[in-house]
Amino acid sequence: MYTNPEVPKWVVDLEFPPAPKSKSSIPDPPGYPSQSTGLTKKQASKEAKTQPRKQPSPEEMDTLKLKKAWEVALAPVKNLPMTAIMxxxxxxxxxxxxxxxxxxAFKNPIVGILSTNxxxxxxESDSNRGQMLQVKLATTRSDWLAWEAHREPLEHAVSAL
Structure with missing residues (x-):
């Protein structure tokens, strides 16, 4: 098989891998047949059942896009606990x-609002433009926290000496 002296042996080995070696005295672990036996019955039946995946309809794609958009819209809320701890x-x-x-803490909400689009x-697509407007306008407390008025407490606690 290795006849051309200009091509290195490792290139030929990559194109035509050597045949698997004969079975050694060590048995294969349970559930892992040797490469020479080929596919197991379970794998063969699984490959026979595998069919190409059907493409989602436009309505399904719009629903998936809307779900992902809501995830993006609510992501800043997940950063609030970390910011508070820091x-x-x-x-x-x-x-x-x-x-x-x-x-x-002041810059991130402003940059987020400016980069909404x-x-x-x-x-966004033509069919879900109205629903995307709702997602874009969804405000959480983290969006306007910097402009929230300070609440006056009803009681004050004084620590003992």
Missing amino acids: MYMSGNSLQIFSIMMVFM QAFERF
Whole structure:
């Protein structure tokens, strides 16, 4: 098989892998037949049953796109606990880390609002444009938290000395 001296042996071996070696004295583990036996009955029946996947209809695609769009719209809410923990851990002293955390807490919602159309353009089609408008307008507390008014407490607790 290796007749052409210009082609290295490893190239020929890649194109025509060597035949599997004869069975050794060590038996195969349960459920793992050797390569020489071919497919098991279960694998052969599975391959026989496999049919090409049918393409989703336009309505199904719109439903899938709408679900993904809602996931994208609600993703900032999932970042709130991490931001809260990071703000708590940064403390109340003036350090570069706490300054960066405050800056990021204000910058991220503004950037998110400005890039709303780019975030949802891959999900939008002519048939779901009205539904996508609802997704784009979905606001959560994280979207407007910076402009929320501070609540006045009804009671004050004083710690004992």
